[in-house]
Amino acid sequence: MSLVQKGRGITLVGLALLGGVYVRALAFTPVERLQGPAQKIYYLHVPAAIWTETAIIMVGLAGAFYLFLGDRRLDLFAQASAEVGTVFATIVLTTGPIWGKPIWGTWWTWDARLTSMLLLFFLYLGYLLMRGAVRDPALAARYGAVLGICGACLVPFIHFSVYFFPTLHPQPIVLKPSTPSLPGSMLTTFLSSFAVFTLLYVGFVTQRYAIGREKELGEAGSHA
Amino acid sequence: MAELLRQAWTIARKDLLLEFRSRTAIMSAAVFTALVLVVFNFGRDPTAVPTLTIAPSILWVTFTFAGMVALNRAFELELENLTLDGLLLSPISRHSLYLGKLAANLVFVAAVETIGLFLFAVLFDVPIWHVLGALVGVIALATLGFIAVGTLFSAMVLRTRFAELMLPVLLLPFLMLPLRWAVQATSALLAARPLSEMMGSLKLLAAYDIVFVTLATLLFPSIVEE
Numbered sequence: 001m002s003l004v005q006k007g008r009g010i011t012l013v014g015l016a017l018l019g020g021v022y023v024r025a026l027a028f029t030p031v032e033r034l035q036g037p038a039q040k041i042y043y044l045h046v047p048a049a050i051w052t053e054t055a056i057i058m059v060g061l062a063g064a065f066y067l068f069l070g071d072r073r074l075d076l077f078a079q080a081s082a083e084v085g086t087v088f089a090t091i092v093l094t095t096g097p098i099w100g101k102p103i104w105g106t107w108w109t110w111d112a113r114l115t116s117m118l119l120l121f122f123l124y125l126g127y128l129l130m131r132g133a134v135r136d137p138a139l140a141a142r143y144g145a146v147l148g149i150c151g152a153c154l155v156p157f158i159h160f161s162v163y164f165f166p167t168l169h170p171q172p173i174v175l176k177p178s179t180p181s182l183p184g185s186m187l188t189t190f191l192s193s194f195a196v197f198t199l200l201y202v203g204f205v206t207q208r209y210a211i212g213r214e215k216e217l218g219e220a221g222s223h224a
Numbered sequence: 225m226a227e228l229l230r231q232a233w234t235i236a237r238k239d240l241l242l243e244f245r246s247r248t249a250i251m252s253a254a255v256f257t258a259l260v261l262v263v264f265n266f267g268r269d270p271t272a273v274p275t276l277t278i279a280p281s282i283l284w285v286t287f288t289f290a291g292m293v294a295l296n297r298a299f300e301l302e303l304e305n306l307t308l309d310g311l312l313l314s315p316i317s318r319h320s321l322y323l324g325k326l327a328a329n330l331v332f333v334a335a336v337e338t339i340g341l342f343l344f345a346v347l348f349d350v351p352i353w354h355v356l357g358a359l360v361g362v363i364a365l366a367t368l369g370f371i372a373v374g375t376l377f378s379a380m381v382l383r384t385r386f387a388e389l390m391l392p393v394l395l396l397p398f399l400m401l402p403l404r405w406a407v408q409a410t411s412a413l414l415a416a417r418p419l420s421e422m423m424g425s426l427k428l429l430a431a432y433d434i435v436f437v438t439l440a441t442l443l444f445p446s447i448v449e450e
Contacts (some may be wrong), residue, residue, distance in 0.1 A: 122397040133384040
C-alpha cells in the first residue's frame with residue numbers, strides 16, 4: 001500500500017469517526033443550559049482551533065530542523081502541515097461566526113481571540129503565497145523554513161495577547177491550569193472529537209506529504 | 225562581538241551615506257507620510273469622532289505604511305549592479321550584514337517618523353509635547369520589532385515574484401500585534417492615564433523586540449545563502 005493510500009485510508013476513517021462523534025454530540029450529549037443547541041459547534045470549533053495552532057508550531061519545528069539537516073522530507077512535511085493548518089483555520093473561522101450570530105448577536109467582533117485566529121489564517125496564507133512566488137524549490141524551502149519559525153514564535157504572543165486584553169470569547173474550560181470544568185459526558189464527546197481531529201491531521205498531512213514526495217521523485221526521474 | 229558591531233556599522237554607514245547623497249528615498253518617504261496623514265483627514269468625519277479618539281490609530285497606521293515603503297528599498301538598493309553578491313563575497317559576517325541593514329533602516333524610519341510625528345501633531349492639533357519623551361520611547365520600542373522582522377522579510381521577498389506586494393502580505397500579520405500594543409500605549413499616554421495602564425503593552429512590545437531581533441539575526445544567513 002502506497003503512502004498516499006495510507007493517508008487516504010486514515011482520512012476516511014477520521015471522517016467516518018467524525019460523523020460518529022456528531023451523532024454522539026447531537027443525540028447522546030446533553031444540551032448546554034444557556035447556549036442551547038448552538039453549543040454543539042464547540043466539538044468542531046475547539047479541536048480545529050487547537051490543531052490550527054499546533055500545525056503552525058509543526059511548520060516551525062520542521063523548518064528549524066530543515067535548516068540544520070537540509071532534508072527535503074522535512075520541508076515537504078512543513079508544507080503539508082501548513083496547508084492542513086490553513087484548512088483547519090478556515091473551519092475555525094467558519095464555525096465561530098455560525099455560533100457567534102445566535103449567541104453574541106453578531107457574525108464577527110474584533111475580539112482578541114477572533115483577531116488572533118484571523119492573524120494565524122493570514123500567516124498561513126502568506127506562507128502559501130510566498131511558496132508559490134519563488135521558483136527555485138531549494139530557495140522556497142529555506143524561505144518557508146524561516147517564515148515557519150517566525151510564525152511559530154508568534155504563537156506565544158498571540159496567546160499572551162489574549163490573556164492581556166478584555167475578551168468576549170468564552171474562556172478555556174478544558175485546556176486550563178486547573179481541572180477541566182466541562183461535565184463528564186461533554187468532556188468525553190470533546191476528547192473523542194479531539195482524537196478524531198488528530199487522526200484527520202495525520203491523514204491529511206500524510207496524503208499531502210506523499211503527493212509532494214511522488215511529485216518530486218517524478219520530476220527527478222524525468223530530469224535523469 | 226566588537227568585530228560584529230564594527231562590520232555592522234560599516235554596512236549601516238554605507239547605506240546611510242548613499243541615502244544622504246541622493247536623498248531621493250527619504251524625501252519620497254516623507255512626502256508619502258504627509259500624504260497618508262492628509263488622506264486620513266479626508267477619510268474621517270471630524271464632527272462624528274473626536275480627533276483624540278482616533279489619533280493613535282492615525283499615527284500608527286501612517287507609521288506602518290511609511291515603514292513598509294522604507295523597507296522595500298533596503299535591499300533593492302543592492303540589486304543594482306548585483307552589489308548584494310559583492311557584499312556576500314566580502315569578509316563580512318551575515319549577522320553583521322543583517323544588523324547593519326537593520327541599523328540603517330532604523331535611522332531611515334526614525335527620520336521619516338520624526339517628520340510624520342511633527343506633521344501629525346500640527347495637522348491634527350494633538351497635544352503631544354507634554355508627553356513627547358514617553359511617546360518617543362513607545363515609538364522606538366514598537367519600531368524596533370517592526371523593522372527587525374521587516375528587514376528580514378525584505379531580504380526574502382527580493383527573489384520572489386511581485387516583491388512589492390509580497391512584503392506587506394508576509395509582514396502585516398506580524399505587525400498587527402505590536403501595532404495594537406503601540407496604539408494602546410499611545411492612547412493611554414495621550415489621555416494622561418497612569419503608567420500601570422500601559423505596562424502590559426510595553427512589556428509585550430519589549431518581549432517582541434527581544435525575540436524577533438534575536439530570531440531575525442540568527443535566521444538571516446539562511447535567507448541570503450546561495
